[in-house]
Amino acid sequence: MWKDEYKRWKDFSDLDENLSVELEKIVEDEASLEDAFYKNLEFGTGGMRGKIGPGTNRMNIYTVRKAAEGLASYVNDQGMSKRGVAIAYDSRYMSKEFAVETAKVLGRHGIPSYVFTSLRPTPELSFAVRHLKAAAGVVVTASHNPPEYNGFKAYNEDGGQLPPAQAEVMIDFVNKVENELNVEAADQKQLEQDGLLRWVDEDVDTAYMEALKTVSVRDDLPKDLSVVFTPLHGTARHLVEQGLKQNGFNSVHIVEEQATPDPEFSTVASPNPEEHQAFEMAIDQGKAVGADILMATDPDADRLGVAVPDENGEYKVLTGNQTGALLLDYILGQSASIPENGLLVKTIVTSEFGRVIADSYGISSLDTLTGFKFIGEKIREYEQSGEYKFLFGYEESYGYLVKDFARDKDAVQAAVLAVEAAAYWKSQGKTLVEALDTLYQKHGYFLEDLKSVTLEGKSGADTIEKIMNDFREADIQEAGGKKVMAVEDYSTTVRQLVQEGTTEEIDLPTSNVVKFILEDDCWFCLRPSGTEPKIKFYYGVKSTTRGESEELLAAVKATVDERLHAII
The missing domain is CATH 3.40.120.10 (Alpha-D-Glucose-1,6-Bisphosphate, subunit A, domain 3)
Structure with missing residues (x-):
């Protein structure tokens, strides 16, 4: 009691x-x-x-x-x-x-x-x-x-x-x-x-900065890119500034109102670069200085958000899936050499866009459960076995890892590479938005979304459990007009092939996740958050145009929302 x-x-x-x-x-x-x-x-x-x-x-x-x-x-x-x-x-x-x-x-x-x-x-x-x-x-x-x-x-x-x-x-x-x-x-x-509490600082900083130099893919690019960066009152300012400077990018404008560490995060509703409001000050400063790229990191600097000008000159905040696709394509397209056993590692709720890009370069892909610990685990496994060489890892929630000298998502690495990728595309006469459109035209228009439902306290936890049980037990045949091809229940690691009426094992650890695979590369997934009183609904669709993908995404979400509302 x-x-x-x-x-x-x-x-x-x-x-x-x-x-x-x-x-x-x-x-x-x-x-x-x-x-x-x-x-x-x-x-x-x-x-x-x-x-x-x-x-x-x-x-x-x-x-x-x-x-x-x-x-x-x-x-x-x-x-x-x-x-x-x-x-x-x-x-x-x-x-x-x-x-x-x-x-x-x-x-x-x-x-x-x-x-x-x-x-x-x-x-x-x-x-x-x-x-x-x-x-x-x-x-x-x-x-x-x-x-x-x-x-x-x-x-x-x-x-x-x-x-x-x-x-x-x-x-x-x-x-x-x-x-x-x-x-x-x-x-x-x-x-x-007694030497049992030892304070550390510059020595580790220096070693990290030296390792950060290896993130760069090309050192022959023009360095005239204008950058605006905000650490959102967190920890990233020094390392990001120094990382860009040592790569030759000196036109870096810090959002000073958000540069000082502040436990209240007083200038934002949420210190989360996934939330567009977190970019408001950066956008104002970007317009004032004519910045080519805006970047924001969360308080502990393991997530990076990116915004770039669109065709109308307005700053567009890229999704984690979009930024990940651009970074991956830049690495694979511009590196002097790519090992034949190179590997992309992403999570089960990350866009299939990355897998398609990797395939186009002849690079293998691997899915893990949600959480960067699983990507880190795979890096270590393949480092020991030599079967694959890790090239890039990412998740839809703004987490990226370029080089494995760290084994968790690293917004500092991602910031350095994002600026370099933007400089490359600028040298080609394109913004990152235009580069993204080029990838869509080549591989198909992938579009994703995420909806979080907050349900606090004991009653909220009970409701989340009820929602998960309902979707697990339901006989859902279609969503948004697309047939359900498979249902993956990661709590039992069983994949039910709906059309064939058979099952097969999922070779991943157990987790409280249910994913519905629809026809034509569409899907949706339910996952309770492990750190917040929320249940998350992930969606992914693919079509030939943005308009078609937007309509398809809305239709799939409507099907899920109808069932959700019936439960709560």
Whole structure:
């Protein structure tokens, strides 16, 4: 019962003073108390993320200590405690405090921590784990969530987010911590004196910047491109600026109002480059300076949004699928040499556009489950086997990886390559929008969309489960006038071939996802978010013209919406 958990906290004599004050503020609000205590903040395959505040279902020093205790057990179990753990954090409330709390718990177990002196992007943490040869890594971030959120993301010794097998071990250790209030943390000053809390900064920065040079495909392009960049109050400014400068792009205009780290993200409704409103200031500045390309990164700099002028001179924000297609085509089309065993890795909800482009260059493609940890896992697998050479990985949600010196999506790499691709196409007399049209004319007009439905609290979680069960059990024969050819249920890893009446196995890990494959390269997919109280609906269609694809997309969405509304 949540009331028992609340009482346990209320009666704890050494409760943190700030959390005690916050708890007192909601003591008369039973709904808020229930939401704060009705469950433990879940530590899943991607770590944990939640609202900051008192309670077992909140991000606070005690739930962070619980996660850190589980991480310490994991590292010791792997026999890698001497290698230590790299820790980074973003600009959110309590980020540095949570990073230090993590180090204090690890230090109590004799595990050294390498903690950045100031905020750093997630991809640099991924790089740092590998560079420092650490046993694991942690980033304290809630990515693009609202200001009241924070999170704890765990990384393995390869610099990737924990894949399922490792995550299960880690989750089991976290769940074995019976009382988060009793997890012991060592004294910070003593850890510093003993060398168990080591502060890092410029050395890792320098090494990352050197690796970033390898992202460039061509060094013979004109460098007269005008760039506007906004880090959206996050971590990316320095690395993106320096990365572009070392590649010779000096006409870079920073949106200064959004350049300072700010946990409130005060100039945007959401610090998410997927949201067009996040580009409003960049667009105004772009018009003022006549910029060729606008770029925005989320707070922890693992996602990149791009906007470029259209035929009317208005800035068009590209989708993640479109940017990924352009970057992929630039790599394959302009690299001096491409290995025959080169590989594109994307997710099951990412456009088929990338696969078609890769096919046209004779390059293999591979789908993974949603989440960049699965792409990182494949990079490591093929690095060890030598079967394939990783060339590019991306997902529709603005995440890209060009070079595998990091093993998570890297907006800094993507920004450097996007500017270079824009410079190339400018030298050909085209904008990126025109380059995209060229690809559509060659491969077909792919169009995608995403709809997120937010359903908060316990009742919301129950509704999301109801929606997933309904679509799984329904006998859906068509959507938008297109026949259903197959239904892929990743919870059972079974693909039902509807027209043939047969089934086959899906060679991927289990996940709470259902995908409907329609005729003529169309599809839609349902997936509850692993980090937010949302269920996501993904759509993809293909036709010969934009108009036809828009009509087809609307029709498929209407079919899904009709069923959704009948449920909720």
